[in-house]
Amino acid sequence: MPANVTPILVHGGIYKIINVASATVVTLSTLDRSSIEGSRDRNLPNQMWLAQSAGIDLWTLKNVYQPEGEVVYLSYVGNEPVNNLPLTASPNPRVWNITQTGTHGGAEYRIWFPNAPGRGSLADLAQSSRADGTVIQLYGNWDTANQFWLFQQAIIP
Numbered sequence: 001m002p003a004n005v006t007p008i009l010v011h012g013g014i015y016k017i018i019n020v021a022s023a024t025v026v027t028l029s030t031l032d033r034s035s036i037e038g039s040r041d042r043n044l045p046n047q048m049w050l051a052q053s054a055g056i057d058l059w060t061l062k063n064v065y066q067p068e069g070e071v072v073y074l075s076y077v078g079n080e081p082v083n084n085l086p087l088t089a090s091p092n093p094r095v096w097n098i099t100q101t102g103t104h105g106g107a108e109y110r111i112w113f114p115n116a117p118g119r120g121s122l123a124d125l126a127q128s129s130r131a132d133g134t135v136i137q138l139y140g141n142w143d144t145a146n147q148f149w150l151f152q153q154a155i156i157p
Contacts, residue, residue: 005150005151009109009151010051013050013151014050014064014153014154015048015154016047016048016154017049017061017151018152019145019148020149021128022134024040027047030046034090035089036074036086044065044157045066048064048065055095057097057098060073060094061073062093063089064156070091071091072089072090073089073092073093074089075087081113082121084138086136087138096112096114097111097112097113097114098111103148108148108149109149109150110122110149111123121139123147123149124137125147126146127146128146
């Protein structure tokens, strides 16, 4: 397990979000500033996320990389969960249900579509791929490692 992995999210904490299956991190593309992908950890601001509490187990995740003051949040298009729907960045905050529900007792989290019923949709690294640029998408709950995430405290370089 990477160092500085937190078992409890803190409002205002800055984190790298690491996929359990691939050890890649949630990355905002600096090319289009809207694609969200899994990439190798390069300790860059576009791979760091500010957690902001929006209620019990409810969070927004704001990207630290803000050229020219442009703020973006981890998001998705539309209002309904759809399998294979890629995550995107948006200037509008999107609330996520981030919990350790259904994990295996470690420090891992699941990033759920808000108020997802039963086997609802959650953040899923496509095919558990370690390749840079791998899509992170909404997908149904399959209890697989590519749907588990670690939040590692980060320091902005």
